[in-house]
Amino acid sequence: MKDLTAKQSGLRWLWLALLVFLLDIGTKLLVMNTMGYGWSNRIEILPFFNLLYVHNYGAAFSFLSDAGGWQRWFFAAIALGVSGMLAYWMRCTPSSNKILNIAYALVIGGAIGNLFDRLVHGFVVDFLDFYVGNNHWPAFNLADTAICIGAGLIILDSFLASKKPQAEAK
Template identity: 35%
Template sequence: MKKKHYFKKFYWIYITIIVFIVTIDFYSKKWILNNLNIYEKQKIFLILNLFHVHNFGAAFSLLSDQNGWQKYFLLIFSIVVILVLIKMIIKFKKKDKNKILSYSLILAGAIGNLIDRINYGFVIDFIDLHIKNWHFATFNIADFSIFIGMIIIMKNNYYNS
């Protein structure tokens, strides 16, 4: 009985992080939908614009030029990834805090983008980082969460090898 209580207490912080990121991602995309037309750009800082685009594919618009089959493939793929991530997180030991954090960040991003795929059939991207005329791929809060999770994994693998 005590172990079950400990499990809930230990994972509460990660569940909170996931819910927070999914919420921020959801409402930031809702704000973009309500305030910027598709392909509209709004300058924020010297290297940052808001730029409303719809991504019908995966990361970096991979598969976005297909005939529509990718919508269902990416929907199913996202669900499988989310289930695998949940299973992995549950199996980690308490001492694996960095692993749990990194996979929780990836999970939050995957959930955020899955919500878009279910609601719209595409992912809403809007963060445009650029230096003069060079623009990085437009992304969103969910993508950024996935990116930070991957950085933590790579950092841990580098220092543990």
């Protein structure tokens, strides 16, 4: 990978990671300060969507949530490692590669948002509850949404990049 100057590199897109972080932390603080905890305090918004303030001590889908506390530091280390790796990749990616830089920024912003929760609270605040009938998707937050969208954009970019040489060959 080739190192580019900060002006030429994807690091120019880190403002998006900061925006995701601030929106994520802001919404979580709003939820924590205005909603009661737990299912009985949910706010029904639509026939398929509630606001529901819950704590997640694990990772996606509450993975390792009952592991005894060590997972907090494990997931913190993963968030720092992945964010550092993506920032390095942003530095090596031209700023003109918008899809990839937006993807990296979304993942970094989301990872740092959830890292903040883990370090400050010892858990991640989740509050978005989608469901069909009695079947609920695990509650999540804006950081999780940004991470998923960013991961999807990375996959999309890999498909677009693999088609580029074929298009240029024709």
